[in-house]
Amino acid sequence: MPPSQIPEAELLPPALPARYSLASGQARLLARVVFVLAIPLFMMLMLALTISLLEPASRWVPLLCSNAAALLLLVISLHAAQRICLWRSAKFSPPPEPQSPEAGEPSGALARWFTASVPLNFRRIESVFKAEGIWSGSLAALAIYIALCGWSSSYVPLAADNNRWIAVGCLAAAIFTALVAERHLSAMAKEASPEAGQIAPVLRLVMAVQLLTLPAFIWPQLNSSLVINLPALLVSLVALEFMLRGLFSLFAPPGDGSAEPKLVPKSQLAAQLSWPPRPLRFLQQELHQRFGIDLRQVWAFSVLRRAFFPMLALMLLCGWLLTGLQQISATQRGVYERFGRSVAVLEPGLHVGMPWPFGRVLLTENGQVHELAAGEDPATQKASPLVDAEGPAPASADRLWDATHNFDKAQIIASQSGDQQSLQIVNSDVRFMWRIGLTDKAALAATYRSANLAELVRSTANQVLVHQFSSLTLDDVLSERRDDLAGQINRAVQQQLDSLGSGVEILSTIVEAIHPPAGAADAFHGVQAAQIAAQSLILREQGSAAEKAALAATNAAVRQDTAKINATEALSLARATAVRFAAEKNAYQQAGQVFIDELWFKQLQLTLSGRPLLVIDQRIGAGSSPTLDLREFPSLNDAARRDAPAKPAQEPSR
DSSP states (O other): OOGGGSOHHHHSOTTSOTHHHHHHHHHHHHHHHHHHHHHHHHHHHHHHHHHHHHOTTBTHHHHHHHHHHHHHHHHHHHHHHHHHHHHHHHHHSOOOOOSSOOTTOOOSHHHHHHHHHSOOOHHHHHHHHTOHHHHHHHHHHHHHHHHHHTOOSOOBOOOSSSHHHHHHHHHHHHHHHHHHHHHHHHHSOTTTOTTHHHHHHHHHHHHHHHHHHHHHHHOTTOOOHHHHHHHHHHHHHHHHHHHHHHHHHTTSOOOOSOSOOOOOSOOHHHHTOOSSOOHHHHHHHHHHHHTOOOGGGOHHHHHHHHHHHHHHHHHHHHHHHHTTEEEEOTTEEEEEEETTEEEEEEOSEEEEOOOTTTEEEEEEESSOOEEEETTOOTTTOOOOOOOOTTSOOOGGGOOOTTSOOTTOEEEEEEEEETTEEEEEEEEEEEEEEEEEOSSHHHHHHHHHSOSOHHHHHHHHHHHHHHHHHTTOOHHHHHTTTHHHHHHHHHHHHHHHHHHHTOOEEEEEEEEEEEEOOGGGHHHHHHHHHHHHHHHHHHHHHHHHHHHHHHHHHHHHHHHHHHHHHHHHHHHHHHHHHHHHHHHHHHHHHHHTHHHHHHHHHHHHHHHHTTOOOOOSOSOOOSSSOOOOOOOOOOOHHHHHHHHSOOOOOOOOOO
8 A cells, every 4th residue: 555545644743742743733823813913913013113203102002012022922932832833743653864964063164163263063053042931031131121011100181083983993892813722722731732721821911911901992081001011011021021931941961852842931820810710720730740749638738728708707707807907106186087977086096986987086286386388389399308417507508699599589669769660570488388277176176177278378478478568669578567567477377277177287487588689689789889878878877967956055055054043143232232232321320430340450450460569659630541561571680681782602612
């Protein structure tokens, strides 16, 4: 009987399984499938590249990249299975050996000399580069790169057009096709194709990625980055497993070529995508196959399995009841809600209430003091770094006018130039110290009436500052009214917050600095210097005038007082003379000549008192006045002493 008429069953070697005879057809089918899948893979990559150039924030880019990466993992597995089928086909019907030098042995004198000089195992190097682990690991790394290309934190919403519904229809058709293929591979016997059961999880991965892509197309306003990036995350994890498997396969001991190769790009993570999920079944099977340990025969595990769900339910119940136990720290207060209604404000300590969601506690502050600068931007606000006490001052301590500070806020104030009114701009640094009120009413108001107390205080303070500064001039804010300005602002802000029912208490308002803008600081300094110089000259001249006026007033007062004294003395003397004259006149009228003589003798006695007298004639006529000689004559002794010769002076001896 010729070989063409021999039945195919009689040609099968008795030692080879049935999958060896089917390997040739399976290899051709897998090659066609890989070629067909490469077309949509290439189209999705080109479409994603085009959209990323036109609109980088479009959600089409991550969704297309995720599906392309999942499809690339499926192509990697199918291509590896095709190579295994080709090996089986070669074992079933080996080709004739060519009459050529042995592979890996260089021919020619030059090649032999190079081999002798550089001892390299070309066959081993060629086998490493042809190893399945190198290609599968490299392509898996490429899949990770493709999946993460469209990763972003924000995306623009999809346009409400028909393109997304076309994408939904294509995904539905692809999911149905993948489901049919997965059911076919799962139902295939292991003797016919051992790789079918290992490729089926990769098909489930592709279906999972496509299902996770559908919500982003069905709801165009869905802008959650987690929902859009979840398929890329799942594909990246499976691709990482592919890459690690390919890397670890390089360290496996080399075979002699007679052992049947195994599929390298497979995934245990993708195998968990089944319903119902049984993550422990894989561990149980591996322990039973590799170590012979059957956990089902262990009594302790059987008891634990039966008691697991009751114990879990009891633990969940206890955990749920413990949600009614609330501990409040010393720096906080709690607003207790029962069935959604606030019933009390809890002080620091341990409190027991109803479990969630029937009762819950909203925490709020308990006396913490905050500092807020009206000019600070909350978007760019950063915590001030700690500085050394002995080191240079921090930048926040800079109060110079010629520099622009982050905490300065521009304010418009009134100005007047002659008879015209205008506006001026100044920079102010006003800080507020605030806290939530210590009463229960304030705690309730701060919890329910405002979502951001700091922003509420900042906006209210800015409104009050605009209103306060609009009625002031530059001289007012820089001179006498600056001290009262902080108090006025504090009262106005507190009244505004109280009218809003915010529960915020303004402790103090500090005006750190008020000055013109940095660009006008030098000019304002010059104006201030001129004003100070002019004021100094005015005050100096006023002081000189006051000094001269005081001196003139003093001289006038002295002269006036001297005149009054002289007049008083003259008047007193005249009065005394008049009184004496009247008394003498009265005495003369009563005594006559006797008084005159007595007065004459008294005056004579006063005149001659202390004078030496020489009586010339004792007979004094009654009709004529005596003659008095008041000349002084020396005595005889005085004349003798004056006329005596002087003693001669002794001449000195020679």
